Every structure is written in structure tokens, then in C-alpha cells.
Amino acid sequence: MGILEVKNVNKRFGGLQALGDVNLSVAENTCHAIIGPNGAGKSTLLNCFVGKLIPDTGSVMFDGQSVLGRTPHEINQMGISRVFQTPEIFGDLSVLENMMIPIFAKRDGAFRMHAIENMHNEKEIVEAAEQMLEEMNMADKRHMHSASMSRGDKRRLEIGMCLSQQPRLLLLDEPTAGMARADTNNTIDLLKQIKDERDITIAIIEHDMHVVFSLADRITVLAQGTPLVEDDPENIKGNPKVREAYLGEAA
Amino acid sequence: MLGLNKKDTTLLIIVAALTLLAPFILNPFPTESGLAQFNAGYPDLMQRFVIFGIFAIGFNILFGLTGYLSFGHAAFLGVGSYSAVWMFKLLSMNVIPAIILAVIISGLFAVLIGYVSLRRSGIYFSILTLAFAQMSFNLAYSVLTPITNGETGLQLTLEDPRVLGQSATADGSIPVTNLFGAEMRSTYEMAVGPWAFQFNMGYYLCAIIMLVSFYLAIRIFRSPFGMMLRAIKSNQTRMSYTGLNPRPYTLAAFVISGMYAGLAGGLMASMDPLAGAERMQWTASGEVVLMTILGGAGTLIGPVLGAGFIKYFENIFSKINDNILHGWFAFMPDGLEDFVVTILHPFIGKGWHLTLGILFMLVVIFLPGGLVEGGQRIARLFRGKKSDDKSDEATQSTPAE
Numbered sequence A: 001m002g003i004l005e006v007k008n009v010n011k012r013f014g015g016l017q018a019l020g021d022v023n024l025s026v027a028e029n030t031c032h033a034i035i036g037p038n039g040a041g042k043s044t045l046l047n048c049f050v051g052k053l054i055p056d057t058g059s060v061m062f063d064g065q066s067v068l069g070r071t072p073h074e075i076n077q078m079g080i081s082r083v084f085q086t087p088e089i090f091g092d093l094s095v096l097e098n099m100m101i102p103i104f105a106k107r108d109g110a111f112r113m114h115a116i117e118n119m120h121n122e123k124e125i126v127e128a129a130e131q132m133l134e135e136m137n138m139a140d141k142r143h144m145h146s147a148s149m150s151r152g153d154k155r156r157l158e159i160g161m162c163l164s165q166q167p168r169l170l171l172l173d174e175p176t177a178g179m180a181r182a183d184t185n186n187t188i189d190l191l192k193q194i195k196d197e198r199d200i201t202i203a204i205i206e207h208d209m210h211v212v213f214s215l216a217d218r219i220t221v222l223a224q225g226t227p228l229v230e231d232d233p234e235n236i237k238g239n240p241k242v243r244e245a246y247l248g249e250a251a
Numbered sequence B: 001m002l003g004l005n006k007k008d009t010t011l012l013i014i015v016a017a018l019t020l021l022a023p024f025i026l027n028p029f030p031t032e033s034g035l036a037q038f039n040a041g042y043p044d045l046m047q048r049f050v051i052f053g054i055f056a057i058g059f060n061i062l063f064g065l066t067g068y069l070s071f072g073h074a075a076f077l078g079v080g081s082y083s084a085v086w087m088f089k090l091l092s093m094n095v096i097p098a099i100i101l102a103v104i105i106s107g108l109f110a111v112l113i114g115y116v117s118l119r120r121s122g123i124y125f126s127i128l129t130l131a132f133a134q135m136s137f138n139l140a141y142s143v144l145t146p147i148t149n150g151e152t153g154l155q156l157t158l159e160d161p162r163v164l165g166q167s168a169t170a171d172g173s174i175p176v177t178n179l180f181g182a183e184m185r186s187t188y189e190m191a192v193g194p195w196a197f198q199f200n201m202g203y204y205l206c207a208i209i210m211l212v213s214f215y216l217a218i219r220i221f222r223s224p225f226g227m228m229l230r231a232i233k234s235n236q237t238r239m240s241y242t243g244l245n246p247r248p249y250t251l252a253a254f255v256i257s258g259m260y261a262g263l264a265g266g267l268m269a270s271m272d273p274l275a276g277a278e279r280m281q282w283t284a285s286g287e288v289v290l291m292t293i294l295g296g297a298g299t300l301i302g303p304v305l306g307a308g309f310i311k312y313f314e315n316i317f318s319k320i321n322d323n324i325l326h327g328w329f330a331f332m333p334d335g336l337e338d339f340v341v342t343i344l345h346p347f348i349g350k351g352w353h354l355t356l357g358i359l360f361m362l363v364v365i366f367l368p369g370g371l372v373e374g375g376q377r378i379a380r381l382f383r384g385k386k387s388d389d390k391s392d393e394a395t396q397s398t399p400a401e
Ligand SMILES: Nc1ncnc2c1ncn2[C@@H]1O[C@H](COP(=O)(O)OP(=O)(O)OP(=O)(O)O)[C@@H](O)[C@H]1O
Pocket: A013, A016, A018, A036, A037, A038, A039, A040, A041, A042, A043, A044, A045, A085
């Protein structure tokens, strides 16, 4: 049994079958990549894991519990954090504040009325946030207005925000999209390090094959909303069906 | 001090000094001088400054931090006033129970209206709050007459029970509002040369309550809760996917700001014990929006400045008439004098709205951060170029000053 079990998931948008009978099992403490051409339904599938979309049929179980019908914040509190295709951060807030919020959420739950408490008394949160920024190599930016950072830095910050919650499952939607080569390599190193150092399961959507083959333990190829094959990276590389559907295009 | 950092403490001390010395500061012109009409240091107006200051401080907790623009906050002001007057009718003329009831009832009202309105965001939220407030206004006028006394408004009478007080004073008149015996209307006048300064009990009560409200607002702004509210304004998607439920946060902010409005309404009734439905009208709701934006939404001191600015205009500019203008421009040749007065005529007296409207537009266009931004720019000019990078950093790391 994997930590994430997806069974017979279907999702239609009007006449478009975005997902057709998706079955997927993500084993605990592995990195599972989902690849496929544009419009294959990868983001749609991820949206079904985090409460953004509810599939028409099928089930999505995380650690033996269904996530369907739960709100995004409830699912996060179960231990799933998500990085979006375009970075979603708190643009009006400082980098340090961005990092503190997920740590507050982890400690205090979905709501707490800490209106008169003083931020100075939240030393443990501030320290945890600063340490995470240190790990992300962003400590020097902590007082910056986060909206004014480069896209690469925003992405790093978003990944850091997710990691600071010590999620059991980290979902990454094209974490290197639109990044310069150097930034991409940094991100790969960062994710490798995370994988090695923590007990964490990662599901990653990615177009960049270099990223995929650097990180993935297991790969699912999605085409037109249906999984084509699921296999180890070496076998995927040599699979003619995959070459035809996807790698051929990319190369 | 008091759990505030140095900068906030300084701000609080400055505001406290200005409010407590207001009878002097607002009366700079000798009583007999021609400029005395610009004096704002009389009890009535000073009370209004601080009461609307409270209203705007509370509104800013909702609008400035979460970005949810309520167009119905006057409803809570009205509810606060009615509650306070009822307390004066039934219990006693002491303002403390009246103010407490005003805050509680408006808080309950805010839970109800907020719970429904916050199911939507953006313009739909604004419209829902507006609809609720107009509904309250119309109900107060008609169906709820037994509670609100309809068009006449709720007033004290000699027949009111006032179980802990007296229905009528010994000389047969309605008793006046007081704080454990100290009458709200009592005013001590101090004459210094040609000046006359007025120290009014009611004003000082309102001023102290305003300072406490201001202090609480600073604490809220600087608390983790305040940070969560700013996070909601910044990115609700990230908020939810970070495991935080935006709904109770916005509702809490809504209720807190509703209670601030109720407090303001209760104080209004404490200064002048009557309450009418027009206090709930949409124009009153719009006024607090203007105050907050004019002063600087999301800043600590902005709403107070905005409230003072608008109330000053409403009470001082509206009193300038053509005769006064003729007096000012008497040094000009007759034709020119008449011409200038004709040009200025639409902007004064009843036309003060026009002046205010133009000023408001100028501020919104050229100073999107309101009067506070204007102040910051001037301060930067004075400090010169040397401290430029330092002040840049300050604005980056403290978006809510
Ligand atoms: N909310 C929606 N309403 C209607 N159609 C949608 C919606 N979301 C996605 N789609 C459609 O579903 C299909 C799958 O989209 P999805 O975003 O999941 O693709 P993807 O694999 O993530 O592609 P990309 O690599 O471009 O991100 C696309 O044809 C898309 O237009």
C-alpha cells in the first residue's frame, strides 16, 4: 500500500475528459514523477489530491484516509503540502513572514485567535523560520518584500515554506518551469538533499527530463488523461511507447 | 513599553500627547481674532474627532489588514447607539454599562452579518454588507419602531424607569449622562490672555477610550493574528494550501471592527443621548471608508488622521460663507473681489463636499498611501538623500506602519 492511493479517478470539464481512469500508487519515502505532454491532465490530477477539484468518480486516499470532500486547509493539516506551477507566496509580506506563516499553521492548526500575543514571544517560530531560510540559502533576503524577488527565489521560498511544515507528502508542479539552468540545477540539488535527509514522499510533475531522471525513483507517464505506463526510470527511457507519446516530442 | 517596540511606542506617545493636549492644539487662534472660526477646540467637535477616530481605527482592522471592504459598517454604529440609549432608559445614566452593552450587541450583530457576508469576497462581499446595512436602516425606520422609535429617533423621557438611577432629577428634568457622577457635559474653561481653552469631561473620556482602542489596534497589527490577516489580503490560495482556514480569521476581524464601530456608536450616544436611523445610512458607511483611504488604509495612524481631516472639513469649511470670503478679499478691487468670491463660492459652505471630493481624488491619485504616505514623503525630503536606502528598507520590512 502506498502512502497515496489513487483509484479509478475520472474528471470531465464539459466535453473534455481531462482524467480517464487514473490509477496511481505512490510508495512512501520515494520520489514519484508524473510526466506527460502539455494538457495531459497532470495539474488536474494534482488538484484532485489537494481539495481544489473533486473527481467525478474514483477515490484518493492519503495514508488510509480519503481526501475527497475535504477543504485544502484540512488536507494540508493531514500532511500534504503543495508547490504550484506559478509560485504562490504572500507577495505583500516579507520573506521571513512568508516562512513564519506555515510554521504557525503547523503548530497552531487552521485557526487560532492570537490577536494580543506579541510576535517577540514567538521566538521558536522566528528561529525555525530563520533556520529554514538558512537552509534555503535565503537568509540574507529575509527582510525583503517577497514580491520583489526573482521567480527562482520565489520558487525556492515556496518550496521552503512547504518543507518548513515537515509534510509527509510534498507535491511539486513543475518546480523548475521558467527557471534559468543554474537555478534549475540548484533546485535539483535542493530536492535531492531533501529526499536524502528527510522522511518525505515527493510527487513531482516535470517537463525537464534532466530534472526527472535526476530525482525520480518511479515514473508515471500520463497522456490524454490516462496513465500510459508506470515503471522505473531506466525502463522508461527505453520504452518505445513513451518515446512516441512524449520523449520523441521533447527530443 | 506595554509590549510595543520602540517605534510603535513613540507613535502611541505622540498620539496620546496630541489627543490629551487637543484643547490647546486645536484652538491656536485667540477667541476674538478673525481666524477664530478655524478653531476646532470646542467639546462637540473634539468628541467627534476621537469618536470617528475609533470608528476608523476599527474599520481599518478589517479593510486595511484583510482587504475586505465593508460598505455597511454604519449599521454597527447605529446598533451601538441604540443599545446605549436603551441602557440610559432602563438602567442608569452611567455611561459604562451603556458602552459595554453597545460593544456586545454590535459584536453579536457583526457575527451574524459577517457570517453571511464573508461567504463571498471582493465586490460581492461589499454589496452584501451594504445590503445588510440598508436593511437595518429601513427596519429601524419602520418595523422596529418599538425599539428604535422610527423616524423620531430614540430619546430619553421623564417616564423612563432607570432602575439604578432616577427617572427625573429633583427639578423635574431628564438626568444627564455621567461617569459615576461626573457629568459628560461638564466643561472647564481656561482663559489665557485672549485665548479660551475648553476641557470637557466627555471629550477626555472619549479620548482615553480612543487611546486604549488605538493601543489594542497596534497590538493586533503586530500580533501573529494580524500577520495572518495580511496574509489573507496577500494570497488566500496560499493561505488555504498552507493549512489555514481564512474564514474564521476574516470573521474575527469583521467582528472586532464591528465592535469598534459599536463602541463609537455607544460613545456618540453617551455624549448626546439620542439615536436615529440615519446613523446607519449608507452615507455614514461610506464616510468611514473615505476616512480610512484618505488617511492611509493599512497604516496605524492613517484612519485617525483621515477621520480628523474629514470631520474638520465638515464642521469648519461648511461654516465659511460668502460674507466671510468678502471679508478676506476686501483688500482687492471690488470687481476682482466679487469675481474671486464667485469662483470660490461652490467650494465653501454647503459646497464643502466638493472641496473634500477634490482633495480625496487628489490624494487617491497622487498619494495612494493616503495622508500617511504624504507625511512619509515630506519626512524623506527633510531627511535628505543620506538615509535613503535605510528608509527603503524600513518600508520593505514593515508594510503596516
Ligand atoms: N478548470 C478547468 N476547466 C476547464 N478545463 C480545464 C480546467 N483545468 C484544466 N482544463 C483542461 O484540462 C486539460 C488538462 O489540463 P492540465 O492543466 O491538467 O494539463 P497539464 O498536464 O498540467 O498541462 P501543462 O503541462 O501545460 O501544465 C487541458 O486541456 C485543460 O485545458
